Amino acid sequence: MADKVIIFDTTLRDGEQSPGCSMTTPEKLKVAEMLVELGVDVIEAGFPITSPGDFEAVRAVAQKFGDRATICGLARCRKSDIERAAEALHGIARPRIHVFLATSPIHRQFKLKMAEREIVKAAVEHVQLAKSFCDDVEFSPEDAARTELDFLTEVVEKAIEAGATTVNIPDTVGYATPMHYFKVISHLKQHVSNIDRAIISTHCHNDLGLAVANSLAAVEAGARQIECTINGLGERAGNAALEEIVMALKTREDYFGVVTGINTPKLCSASRLVSSITGMLVQRNKAIVGQNAFAHEAGIHQDGILKERTTYEIMRAEDVGFVGVNLVLGKHSGRHAIRSRTVELGYQLDDVQVENVYRDFIALADKKKVVYDADIVALIDNRMNVSPDRWKLVRFHIAAGTGTIPTATVELCDESATASVVPSDAAADAQPVRPTLRDAAIGDGPVDAVCKAMERIIGVTAELKDYQVRAVSGGEDAQGEASVEIDYLGRRYHGKAVSTDIIEASALAYLKALNKAVSERPSA
Numbered sequence: 001m002a003d004k005v006i007i008f009d010t011t012l013r014d015g016e017q018s019p020g021c022s023m024t025t026p027e028k029l030k031v032a033e034m035l036v037e038l039g040v041d042v043i044e045a046g047f048p049i050t051s052p053g054d055f056e057a058v059r060a061v062a063q064k065f066g067d068r069a070t071i072c073g074l075a076r077c078r079k080s081d082i083e084r085a086a087e088a089l090h091g092i093a094r095p096r097i098h099v100f101l102a103t104s105p106i107h108r109q110f111k112l113k114m115a116e117r118e119i120v121k122a123a124v125e126h127v128q129l130a131k132s133f134c135d136d137v138e139f140s141p142e143d144a145a146r147t148e149l150d151f152l153t154e155v156v157e158k159a160i161e162a163g164a165t166t167v168n169i170p171d172t173v174g175y176a177t178p179m180h181y182f183k184v185i186s187h188l189k190q191h192v193s194n195i196d197r198a199i200i201s202t203h204c205h206n207d208l209g210l211a212v213a214n215s216l217a218a219v220e221a222g223a224r225q226i227e228c229t230i231n232g233l234g235e236r237a238g239n240a241a242l243e244e245i246v247m248a249l250k251t252r253e254d255y256f257g258v259v260t261g262i263n264t265p266k267l268c269s270a271s272r273l274v275s276s277i278t279g280m281l282v283q284r285n286k287a288i289v290g291q292n293a294f295a296h297e298a299g300i301h302q303d304g305i306l307k308e309r310t311t312y313e314i315m316r317a318e319d320v321g322f323v324g325v326n327l328v329l330g331k332h333s334g335r336h337a338i339r340s341r342t343v344e345l346g347y348q349l350d351d352v353q354v355e356n357v358y359r360d361f362i363a364l365a366d367k368k369k370v371v372y373d374a375d376i377v378a379l380i381d382n383r384m385n386v387s388p389d390r391w392k393l394v395r396f397h398i399a400a401g402t403g404t405i406p407t408a409t410v411e412l413c414d415e416s417a418t419a420s421v422v423p424s425d426a427a428a429d430a431q432p433v434r435p436t437l438r439d440a441a442i443g444d445g446p447v448d449a450v451c452k453a454m455e456r457i458i459g460v461t462a463e464l465k466d467y468q469v470r471a472v473s474g475g476e477d478a479q480g481e482a483s484v485e486i487d488y489l490g491r492r493y494h495g496k497a498v499s500t501d502i503i504e505a506s507a508l509a510y511l512k513a514l515n516k517a518v519s520e521r522p523s524a
């Protein structure tokens, strides 16, 4: 039987740590739910000591999913970090504390100002402390790839002696190359006397674009846990991409001789969810989950594929849950067709969600000649609101053009306000109405004016950090997907929305980001 490689996902910790990718607790719970469905073995849910929000998020993920995956919390070699991680994971079936301490000469000299002896002592003491809270303890010598091999060997051996059950060998700065990293792991396998008592893990950053290659080289050398993130999210150039690692191991099982427990048809929906929540768009030619990953443009390739798929395809699109831009539905397609299509696209929607997507589809089919799979996916993502929005867009009007001052009038509804039935409408079937607020603003352009008018109503001023619009599918009447990132009180929030009108898509995306920001505002 092939060996199993443990998939350790750190999207919620290393991924979330990267600029612009912060997630709210409900968003983290949604991602964690998807990771569990994907079959990830270990979920690193966060770094509990860093803030009360991080602590709460780890705790919430642990409480909800602690019996379906190992939930891990990160801690420096400090008593308070380890105690906080233990507290966040308390009471769950499969807790793991991940303790780290830098070991490379650069980090020892400039960051820690600690001698080798002090590093070993601190590592041992803190692994022992973590062990007093739970059996499953992971130790990471940070910047291992730039650590002297003899010293690394000693630290790893002492950490295992102190109780570490997983020893992770991080390439913190993405410095390693595949053969180099292979040699590091092989050295540890040969020279750490108690290495058979622990799993060797990889944690590769992508600064040289080698994170996946390095992780795979480590597997060849005997590593049996890979730390990775959905879409390769993570500090700077990111971490090793989970979907690439998993599909490389699956497609080349003949070569690696190992398996993972990942439910690969869920990979594309996992990628879309993370992209939609963090606002980090997936490049079109990204391996496995990019829009072009299974598109064959060249005539020679198309001809080959038609004769025999394997001439130019090493994986089947359905094995990764890939959604192309096929023409699927027309204006007269009914609810049933929409429901089956959403299932085929990998979503499990309840009746209310199907009804919402159906209504959006009908509205879209009125405006657009053809509706593609990608449109359906965009409509579903658009409805996938993890945190309830307080402010809803009722209507807006803009005046813009050459020689005019871009002006917008906006009406928003405050969903948190008490709804009332107007006396004259107080018939038995009258729907309670929530109050709406209106305001107007001028801006640099129509989008800016709408955003400023919404800010005036809500009473916040945010700074736009990133703004992108893309066509969801082909054709002149394609839906526009707007993605914005704002800074509010030093935190980044993201919003995404689709519409055939890109000003509306932009306004809705901005409003989503503002809703997230105000939901975290202390007085909200």
Ligand code: KIV
Pocket (backbone or CB within 6 Å): 014, 100, 140, 142, 143, 168, 170, 171, 172, 173, 203, 205
């Ligand atoms: O890159 C790194 O070294 C890390 C450690 C905390 C494992 O993220």
Ligand code: ZN
Pocket (backbone or CB within 6 Å): 014, 170, 172, 203, 205, 235
């Ligand atoms: Zn890292």
